[in-house]
Amino acid sequence: MQIGRVLKSVWATKKDEQLNGLKFMTVSLRDTEMIAVDMVGAGVGDTVLITFGSSARKLSGYNIDAVICGIIDKIDNE
Amino acid sequence: MQIGRVLKSVWATKKDEQLNGLKFMTVSLRDTEMIAVDMVGAGVGDTVLITFGSSARKLSGYNIDAVICGIIDKIDNE
Amino acid sequence: MQIGRVLKSVWATKKDEQLNGLKFMTVSLRDTEMIAVDMVGAGVGDTVLITFGSSARKLSGYNIDAVICGIIDKIDNE
Amino acid sequence: MQIGRVLKSVWATKKDEQLNGLKFMTVSLRDTEMIAVDMVGAGVGDTVLITFGSSARKLSGYNIDAVICGIIDKIDNE
Amino acid sequence: MQIGRVLKSVWATKKDEQLNGLKFMTVSLRDTEMIAVDMVGAGVGDTVLITFGSSARKLSGYNIDAVICGIIDKIDNE
Numbered sequence A, B, C, D, E: 001m002q003i004g005r006v007l008k009s010v011w012a013t014k015k016d017e018q019l020n021g022l023k024f025m026t027v028s029l030r031d032t033e034m035i036a037v038d039m040v041g042a043g044v045g046d047t048v049l050i051t052f053g054s055s056a057r058k059l060s061g062y063n064i065d066a067v068i069c070g071i072i073d074k075i076d077n078e
Helices: A053-060 B055-061 C052-061 D053-060 E053-060
Strands: A002-011 A024-029 A032-038 A047-054 A066-071 A072-074 B002-011 B024-029 B034-037 B047-052 B066-071 B073-078 C002-011 C025-030 C032-038 C046-051 C066-071 C074-076 D002-011 D024-029 D032-038 D047-052 D066-071 D075-076 E002-009 E025-031 E032-038 E049-051 E066-071 E075-076
Touching: A002 A032, A002 C032, A024 A047, A032 B002, A047 A053, A053 A066, A053 B055, A053 C052, A053 E066, A072 C032, B024 B047, B024 B066, B034 B055, B047 E049, B055 B066, B055 D053, C002 C032, C002 E032, C025 C046, C032 C052, C046 C052, C052 C066, C052 E053, D002 D032, D024 D047, D024 D066, D032 D053, D032 E002, D047 D053, D053 D066, D053 E053, E002 E032, E025 E049, E032 E053, E049 E053, E053 E066, E066 E075
Parallel strands: A032 A066, B034 B066, C032 C066, D032 D066, E032 E066
Antiparallel strands: A002 A024, A002 A047, A002 B073, A024 A032, A047 A066, A072 C002, B002 B024, B002 B047, B002 D075, B024 B034, B047 B066, C002 C025, C002 C046, C025 C032, C046 C066, C074 E002, D002 D024, D002 D047, D002 E075, D024 D032, D047 D066, E002 E025, E002 E049, E025 E032, E049 E066
């Protein structure tokens, strides 16, 4: 799982119908940028927890490979 | 999921018969180039949404690992 | 599977309910940092064994993609 | 999916019996080299289409993670 | 699948009980080092074939993501 930061919203009118209704957002992830589907009401600027692969598929119930599944409050030394 | 740009068409006469009828295209993806199967009628030059792995397999119904599943209209600050 | 070192704890109050009760930790992994779920009582500073992908999902029984599944005692020439 | 070039044949007498009879080949892939199983009669020097992960497993029917599933004839602007 | 070289043995007394009895080894892989489970009696210094992801899981029958599944004898031009 990765720590990401939500950057922008993605608009794709023409898409596979299995993806209708999903909220796609760009996220920065270390030194790159990718797209994840938000499942927790994340907004631009939030630091988020992102899950990938078949776990993203199973967690969301959609055929996608990256899901924003948590909003990170803090990261500390326990 | 990644943001890609459609570059070219790929022709492979000799291929596993499970792949017959699919439309393979090269896409640029950050600093690399790979092949994805188009499911939404994407054309050369389009900015597209690409899904990978088992989600690409499940979304398309084919044993492939990268699918063009949306055409991106715009990316903005919500 | 990767060798990682446990860095910090991650707090995410707002998250998908499927993830409730899990212990998220940041781990350093070669030259990067990511998040894994601890299944073996690992603490900050421990050198750990991390499994990814569908194996992490199956091993933990949760829809996550990275699991701390062992604490490494030593690595030697057999 | 990736575009690769077939480099050499790989010989491994001692291997898991589930892998008996498969034709392993090294392929160059961007700036790296890896091993894939040939399913289409590819030869050294061919430019090929390679599929990975669970799709390679399902396409081939073997527990492998990379399959040569097509021989690329040409790549053009449609 | 990747070509790796077996480096060392890994000892992890405290681990998920699903992993009991497995033989973990570090392997060098291009410019990095990771851990794989040996299924073919590989020893330190051997050049090996490594499979990843769900194929490693299925091939071994364990929830792991990297398996040493062959010992490479030679790699040549067919």
